[in-house]
Structure formats: structure tokens, C-alpha cells
Amino acid sequence: MPVEQNKGSFNALQYIHAMRLTWWKITAIVLLVYAVIGGLLLPVPELSQLGETIRNLYYHVCMWFAMMILFTISIAQSIKYLRTGLIEHDIKASSYAGVGTYLGLLGYATGAIWASFTWADPNNPAFASFGSIMREPKLIGAAIALLIYGAYFILRSSITDMDQRARVSAVYNIFAYAMLFPSIWIIPRLLPSLHPGQEGNPALNFNDIDARMRMVFYPAVIGWAFLGIWIATLKIRHKILLEQKWFAHEK
Amino acid sequence: MEALNQYTALLKKEFLLESRQQHTLYGVMLYIASTVFVIYLTIDSPDADTWNSLFWITQLFICINAVAKSFLQEARGRMLYYYSITSPVVFILSKLSYNVLLMLAMNLVNLLLYSAFMGNPTESFLQFLFIGLLGSMGLGLVFTMLAAIASKAMQQASLMAILGFPLIIPQLLLLVRLSKTAFSEVFRDGVPQQLVLLLVSLDILIVFLAVILYPFLWKD
Numbered sequence: 439m440p441v442e443q444n445k446g447s448f449n450a451l452q453y454i455h456a457m458r459l460t461w462w463k464i465t466a467i468v469l470l471v472y473a474v475i476g477g478l479l480l481p482v483p484e485l486s487q488l489g490e491t492i493r494n495l496y497y498h499v500c501m502w503f504a505m506m507i508l509f510t511i512s513i514a515q516s517i518k519y520l521r522t523g524l525i526e527h528d529i530k531a532s533s534y535a536g537v538g539t540y541l542g543l544l545g546y547a548t549g550a551i552w553a554s555f556t557w558a559d560p561n562n563p564a565f566a567s568f569g570s571i572m573r574e575p576k577l578i579g580a581a582i583a584l585l586i587y588g589a590y591f592i593l594r595s596s597i598t599d600m601d602q603r604a605r606v607s608a609v610y611n612i613f614a615y616a617m618l619f620p621s622i623w624i625i626p627r628l629l630p631s632l633h634p635g636q637e638g639n640p641a642l643n644f645n646d647i648d649a650r651m652r653m654v655f656y657p658a659v660i661g662w663a664f665l666g667i668w669i670a671t672l673k674i675r676h677k678i679l680l681e682q683k684w685f686a687h688e689k
Numbered sequence: 690m691e692a693l694n695q696y697t698a699l700l701k702k703e704f705l706l707e708s709r710q711q712h713t714l715y716g717v718m719l720y721i722a723s724t725v726f727v728i729y730l731t732i733d734s735p736d737a738d739t740w741n742s743l744f745w746i747t748q749l750f751i752c753i754n755a756v757a758k759s760f761l762q763e764a765r766g767r768m769l770y771y772y773s774i775t776s777p778v779v780f781i782l783s784k785l786s787y788n789v790l791l792m793l794a795m796n797l798v799n800l801l802l803y804s805a806f807m808g809n810p811t812e813s814f815l816q817f818l819f820i821g822l823l824g825s826m827g828l829g830l831v832f833t834m835l836a837a838i839a840s841k842a843m844q845q846a847s848l849m850a851i852l853g854f855p856l857i858i859p860q861l862l863l864l865v866r867l868s869k870t871a872f873s874e875v876f877r878d879g880v881p882q883q884l885v886l887l888l889v890s891l892d893i894l895i896v897f898l899a900v901i902l903y904p905f906l907w908k909d
Contacts, residue, residue, distance in 0.1 A: 520905050578858070585855035592851055596842040606841045609902045613834060614856060616898055620891060621859035628862055 462664050469661030473500075476654045483650070494552045495651060496658045501545030502580065504662040508538035508670065509583070513615045516608035526678065528604035531611060532594060533673040537666050539587045542580060549577075575626040582621055586614040695775045699783035706762075713762075717755045721799050724750065729806040737810040737872045744803055745865055748825060749857065751795050756788050756832040757849055760840035777907040781899050785833050792829035796821045810872065817871035823888055824864040830895045831857055837899075837906055863888055 477496035512534035519527035593610055597603040707714055724747055735743060763771075771780055800821055803809075811817040832853055839849040867884045870876060 582855045582858055589851045589855065593838070593842060593848065596848060602841060605905055605908075606838055609905050610838050610852065613838070613898055613902055614852075616894065617831075617856045617859075620887075620894065624859050624887060625862060628866055 463668055466661050466664035466668055469657045470665060473654060473658035473661050477658065480654060481650055491552055492651075494548060496654055498545060498548035498552055499655070500658045500662040501541050501548060503659045504666045505538045505541040505545060505583070507663045508534045508541065508666050509587070509615065511667070511670075512538060513611060516611040519604060519608045520612075523601075525600065525604060525681070528608065529677045529681070530670075530674050531608065532591075533670045533677065534667075535587050535590060535611070536673065537670040539584060539591075541662075541666055542584050542587075545580065546584075575628070578625055579618075579622040583618055586618060590614065692776070692779050695779045696783050699775065699780065700787055703759075703783065703787040710762075713758055717751065717795060718798055720754055721747070721751055721795065722802060725799070725802040725806055732807075735807060735810075740803070740807060740810050741868050741872065742865055744799070744821075745824070745861055745868070747803075748796065748799060748821075749828065749861065751799060752792060752825070752828040752832050753846070753850055753853065755791055755795055756829060756836050757839075757846050759784055759788055759833065760836040761845055763840075772907070777904040778900050780907070781833075781837065781903040782896075784837070785830055785896060785899060788829040788833045789826050792825040793822055796825035812873035813871050817868060820864065820868050820871060823885065824860070827860050827864075827888060827892050827895070828857065830892055830899070831860070834895065834899045834903075837903060841906065860888065860891060863891075 473496055477493055482490070482492050512531045515527045515531035515534060518524075519531060590607060590610060594603055594607045597606055728743055728747070732739070732743075800818065832849065835849050835853045835856070836845075839845045839852060842848055863884055867881060867888070870881045
């Protein structure tokens with residue numbers, strides 16, 4: 439069936455309407471514009487060791503926060519799937535996990551840039567200390583989380599039956615997440631670390647961050663998390679449309 | 690009461706199967722022997738730290754091999770039969786207990802071979818034995834649950850390793866750390882007890898999760 443296209447009469451108002459910009463999407467845009475501009479221009483504490491790289495806090499730490507928020511939503515959807523058996527919840531769980539994994543990779547990338555300025559000794563090339571950097575407890579925790587979700591996607595792709603795939607991957611998702619939390623709590627207490635936030639969770643403690651930085655940091659966390667959710671909802675809509683097309687084709 | 694009867698019957702069935710199909714048990718033992726022999730040939734006389742970490746890695750691989758078969762050998766038809774006669778909770782509890790017992794036995798075999806081939810660098814052998822048994826229990830529990838998950842998918846054995854390695858890292862780190870008490874490393878007061886407590890509570894968490902989650906895997 440040919441899709442009717444309505445060329446030429448495009449304007450911004452229609453576009454906003456078509457995108458269904460709800461309050462949280464607008465919040466995401468506003469907060470991220472603020473986080474990028476404010477994050478680069480507003481004053482920050484001067485620390486000789488960090489210098490201006492301290493601004494990476496607004497991007498690097500936020501990636502991890504957003505990742506954990508998305509993984510938590512994914513778990514909630516998995517539990518909902520096991521309770522209701524609606525395939526829609528399975529689609530949501532896998533999409534949130536996918537975007538969360540992507541944010542985790544971005545967290546690694548931003549962290550690597552930051553570490554190469556602050557941890558790597560100028561007398562040592564960065565790659566020489568790679569081994570010691572990878573042993574960081576926070577990095578191990580993050581690596582475990584990413585490996586778990588990598589395994590989650592491999593598990594999904596190795597089961598062909600749709601309902602069974604949904605059920606088995608939901609079980610693994612819940613099991614792995616429940617095991618991940620103790621490990622994030624345990625590992626930092628076993629190994630020495632250069633990473634800030636040795637006692638407990640970094641950046642959640644009010645005394646950890648300068649007041650000026652909190653003004654940007656918390657909005658940035660919310661902004662990035664909303665952006666992740668936004669991307670995930672687009673993926674979910676796409677997948678649901680594909681499912682519908684598939685079922686229409688079957689009939 | 691009926692659940693208890695079912696549980697003992699299922700556990701008895703596991704032992705009976707093991708005694709009838711002895712090739713699987715001997716297969717695992719031979720796996721241990723050849724692994725230890727290869728390690729012995731490639732490394733002459735490892736120091737205590739190397740010995741410790743090699744021991745735990747060997748134990749991990751033994752666990753994957755020994756536990757994987759517990760769900761792989763159950764044919765579809767037999768699972769259907771269990772479905773009609775028992776409940777999922779009883780079934781998974783019997784599997785968990787059997788695999789824990791199996792891993793405890795395999796731990797002893799592994800430890801024996803390690804001591805025979807590569808000497809025994811431990812200061813307090815009894816302590817290491819206790820830690821080994823505690824650790825094998827945890828490994829057995831985690832991988833039983835993962836075998837149950839992987840048995841629903843293709844390429845089960847390799848999938849089990851992929852699913853399991855990220856989850857087992859914290860336990861392995863705890864065990865390697867704790868084992869150092871047996872190599873006369875000095876700990877602050879109360880730290881070893883704390884580690885043992887952590888491991889035990891992790892094990893309880895796994896059993897708890899298995900009991901909650903297995904009923905969902907059970908329906909086919």
C-alpha cells in the first residue's frame with residue numbers, strides 16, 4: 439500500500455506535534471543544552487591534578503548513572519513480563535538493556551579519556567599502565583555489568599521460540615541483576631583503588647562534590663537518563679511496529 | 690511432608706543415575722586429572738599465589754563441566770514426566786543439593802591431585818580445605834541455575850560459560866582473597882570471618898533466587 443506523503447507543507451510546529459514532545463522530552467532537551475553549555479562554561483573548582491578535565495564529571499559519571507537507571511527499568515520490565523506474559527514487556531526490557539549497554543560503552547570511552555589525563559603517568563605511556571587501570575574496582579564492576587548484558591543478548595539470539603526467549607532471558611536478567619548488586623558492593627572493599635568514591639558510591643555523597651558542580655551535575659544526570667529513555671522508547675516503537683507487520687504478513 | 694519425600698526420591702534418583710552411568714563421573718575425574726597434569730607440565734613449581742589462583746580457575750572449569758550435564762542429560766520427555774509428578778521448587782532444590790555434593794567431592798579430588806603434582810604450599814591445610822568446600826558449594830549453586838537457563842537455548846555448554854563468568858567474578862575474588870589466610874597472610878581481626886559470612890550470604894541469595902525464578906523456566 440503506498441504511503442501518502444505530504445510534501446512541502448512541513449513546519450516546526452507540525453514537527454513538534456508529530457514527535458509528541460511530552461514534558462519529559464522537553465525537559466531532556468533543556469537540561470542537556472544546559473549541561474553542555476553550562477558544563478563547559480560555568481566555573482569549576484581549581485584542582486591542580488584534575489585541571490579543566492573535572493568538567494568530564496558531567497558526562498562520564500552521568501553515563502554510568504543513566505546506564506544503571508536504564509538497567510533498572512529493564513529489570514522492572516522483565517519482572518512485569520514474568521507476571522503478565524505480555525510480549526510487549528519483553529520488547530521493552532531488551533530495548534532498555536540495549537540502550538543501557540550503549541551508555542555503558544560511552545561511559546568507558548569518556549572514562550578512558552579522563553584517565554589518560556589524570557592517572558597515566560607522563561613518564562609512562564598510557565598503554566603501559568593499562569593493566570593496572572583495568573584492575574580498578576569501579577571498572578571491574580562496570581565490566582561485569584557490560585559482560586552480563588552481552589551474555590543476555592547472546593542468550594536471546596540463541597533461542598528461536600519467541601515466548602521461550604522472552605521467559606528465559608527475563609529469568610537471566612533478574613538473576614544477573616540480583617547478583618550484580620552484591621558484587622558492586624563487595625569488589626571495591628576487596629581491592630585498592632585510585633578511583634574517587636572509595637567508601638560507598640561516588641558522587642551520591644553530598645560532600646564529594648563542590649556546590650557549583652552540583653548545579654550542573656544533577657540536572658545533567660536527569661537529562662542523560664531521559665535521553666536514554668527517549669532513545670529506548672523509539673526502539674520499542676520500531677520493534678512493536680515490526681512485530682505488527684510480521685503478524686499482518688502471517689495472516 | 691510429601692515435598693520432603695519427593696525431594697529424597699529425586700536426590701536418590703540422581704545418585705542412582707550416577708552409579709548407572711559411571712562414564713560421566715569418570716569423565717569429569719579424568720578431566721580434572723588431565724587439566725592438573727597439563728598445568729604441572731607447563732609450570733614447574735608455582736609459588737603460593739600462582740598455586741592459589743590456578744587452583745580456583747581449575748575448580749571453575751571443573752564446575753562448568755560437572756554441572757553442565759545435570760540439565761543436559763534430562764531429555765524433553767523426562768522433563769515432561771517430572772512436570773507431571775513433582776513441583777519446580779522441589780526439583781530445583783534436589784538439583785542444587787546434588788550438584789553441591791558433586792562439587793564437594795570434585796573439590797577433594799582436585800585438591801588431592803594438586804597436592805600430589807604441585808606440592809602443597811598451604812600453611813594450614815585444614816583451613817584451605819574448608820575454604821575450598823565453601824567455594825565449591827557456591828560455584829555449584831550458581832552454575833546449576835545457569836545450566837537450567839542454558840538448557841533452554843542452543844550451544845548449551847559454551848553458553849553456560851558466557852552467562853556464568855561475569856556472575857562468578859565477585860565470588861572468585863572473595864575466595865582467592867580468603868584462601869590467602871591459609872597461606873599465612875596476616876589479616877586484620879575479623880576480616881576472614883566477614884568474608885566467610887559474605888560467601889554464605891551470597892549462597893543463600895542464590896538458593897532464594899533459584900526457588901523464585903525456576904518455576905518460570907520450568908513451564909515449556
